[in-house]
Amino acid sequence: MKKFLAGILLVTLSLTAAAQKKEITKTGINFGPLPAIGYNSNHGWHYGAMTDVFWYGDGSKYPEYVWKLNVEASWFSKGNSIYHAFFDSKYLLPGVRMSFDVSYFGNKTSSFYGYNGGSSLYVDALDVITSEKNNKYTFSNQGQGFYLMKRNILRGMAVFQGQFGQSHWGWVGGLTYLGIWTGHAENKDLAGYDKQTRQATDLSLYDLYVKHGFIPQAEAHGGHHLEAKVGVVYDTRDHENNPSRGTNLEVCLYGAPDILNKRSPQERASYLKLAVHFKQFFTLVPQKLVFGGHLAFQGILAGRTPSYLIQSLQVINFKQLNPEGLGSVHTLRGTVFNRLQGESFAWANLELRWSFARFVLFNQNFILATNPFFDMGMILKPYNPPTANYSAFAADTTPVNTINGELYVAGDFYKETKQSLHLSAGIGFHVIMNQNFNINFEFGKDFFDGQKLAWKNNDGSGLGINVGVNYIF
Numbered sequence: 001m002k003k004f005l006a007g008i009l010l011v012t013l014s015l016t017a018a019a020q021k022k023e024i025t026k027t028g029i030n031f032g033p034l035p036a037i038g039y040n041s042n043h044g045w046h047y048g049a050m051t052d053v054f055w056y057g058d059g060s061k062y063p064e065y066v067w068k069l070n071v072e073a074s075w076f077s078k079g080n081s082i083y084h085a086f087f088d089s090k091y092l093l094p095g096v097r098m099s100f101d102v103s104y105f106g107n108k109t110s111s112f113y114g115y116n117g118g119s120s121l122y123v124d125a126l127d128v129i130t131s132e133k134n135n136k137y138t139f140s141n142q143g144q145g146f147y148l149m150k151r152n153i154l155r156g157m158a159v160f161q162g163q164f165g166q167s168h169w170g171w172v173g174g175l176t177y178l179g180i181w182t183g184h185a186e187n188k189d190l191a192g193y194d195k196q197t198r199q200a201t202d203l204s205l206y207d208l209y210v211k212h213g214f215i216p217q218a219e220a221h222g223g224h225h226l227e228a229k230v231g232v233v234y235d236t237r238d239h240e241n242n243p244s245r246g247t248n249l250e251v252c253l254y255g256a257p258d259i260l261n262k263r264s265p266q267e268r269a270s271y272l273k274l275a276v277h278f279k280q281f282f283t284l285v286p287q288k289l290v291f292g293g294h295l296a297f298q299g300i301l302a303g304r305t306p307s308y309l310i311q312s313l314q315v316i317n318f319k320q321l322n323p324e325g326l327g328s329v330h331t332l333r334g335t336v337f338n339r340l341q342g343e344s345f346a347w348a349n350l351e352l353r354w355s356f357a358r359f360v361l362f363n364q365n366f367i368l369a370t371n372p373f374f375d376m377g378m379i380l381k382p383y384n385p386p387t388a389n390y391s392a393f394a395a396d397t398t399p400v401n402t403i404n405g406e407l408y409v410a411g412d413f414y415k416e417t418k419q420s421l422h423l424s425a426g427i428g429f430h431v432i433m434n435q436n437f438n439i440n441f442e443f444g445k446d447f448f449d450g451q452k453l454a455w456k457n458n459d460g461s462g463l464g465i466n467v468g469v470n471y472i473f
Contacts, residue, residue, distance in 0.1 A: 214414070241436050352373075
């Protein structure tokens with residue numbers, strides 16, 4: 001115990017001494033190689049390798065970088081994988097910011113909780129790993145969750161931004177290729193998965209949605225789209241990745257004609273959408289306490305969104321590798337992943353960011369911060385594909401599972417309900433290096449108890465945990 005206390009005292013004294021040093025101006029190249037170790041309550045344990053490479057040049061732009069390169073190869077314990085490369089620079093091409101992204105997300109066991117929030121019943125006992133024995137499902141450390149599907153994504157993106165004169169207003173334009181492959185969850189350890197034929201034999205919510213046309217047959221296995229976007233930006237923030245004051249507004253039109261898929265005119269899903277993000281930051285205590293607020297809207301203007309794209313979020317400058325929602329780590333922290341999937345929706349994030357320690361260590365500038373937060377969101381226009389057969393779904397008596405003596409059948413899992421406001425709250429802890437590299441640990445909880453009586457608003461009964469990078473806005 002004495003050695004432990006002495007060690008704590010030594011670390012405290014070291015950090016206190018380091019804190020006396022003035023923040024240094026970074027120049028030249030700076031590497032941030034790290035093991036990609038983390039945890040997400042929706043995807044499991046995260047492991048692999050990642051690195052951020054920053055070029056600060058002569059330091060005249062610090063804390064901004066001249067250019068940044070991010071590379072990651074990592075995997076999750078629930079069977080998913082990430083291969084990602086991203087390049088960003090405001091200064092290589094005078095007057096134009098360039099961002100390029102090439103990513104592959106291998107989501108063989110992606111969570112799928114249905115459409116329209118409370119209209120889709122969530123039963124936490126089915127959101128676990130199960131296995132089959134003697135034609136009965138039992139819970140174990142291997143198997144198939146009812147709320148799982150395959151959703152592999154290949155993304156290539158190029159975005160260009162510039163300013164209007166010397167004002168705070170700017171323009172943005174870009175192209176994104178999206179290739180998405182969907183289907184029943186795939187994993188050799190899943191219950192109901194025939195290893196010889198490599199086919200699933202059990203029933204999932206995805207299967208029910210395909211059966212009753214909530215996922216049209218033409219979209220059941222995904223599709224390909226070349227998406228264009230154009231918009232305007234207003235930005236007075238003092239720093240993009242760790243602001244203490246200022247306003248940021250993004251207004252973006254984006255869409256894609258359904259021309260890359262072999263579909264009949266009746267089956268095509270072309271779309272035009274609007275995305276608006278408003279972020280405001282106020283300094284409450286200089287160098288210590290900042291209030292941050294984020295209001296967002298995303299909705300359909302014309303056409304129809306393909307079923308496999310309704311959860312994709314449109315943001316100009318990514319804070320997360322693959323922003324999706326509503327729900328979970330990108331929007332409503334503490335809810336289950338993509339809980340609120342609708343054609344149009346809005347959400348808000350409010351938080352206090354308290355930087356309780358600043359110091360220089362290993363020739364790097366560090367900030368330790370915490371951020372209690374409050375999130376809310378709501379579906380404004382439900383997603384209702386023209387092929388959906390509501391009466392057949394409601395009348396479907398196919399057994400799904402028996403939980404605590406209560407039999408759940410297929411028809412239990414979709415009922416038309418009035419959309420309501422969904423709420424969550426929590427707290428995070430952040431380790432920030434050189435104002436740009438941010439490792440976060442966030443814990444959130446939705447406001448409902450997870451019981452069937454509250455299923456109109458039920459967004460998960462456990463504590464949402466995420467270990468990742470960056471603030472979410």
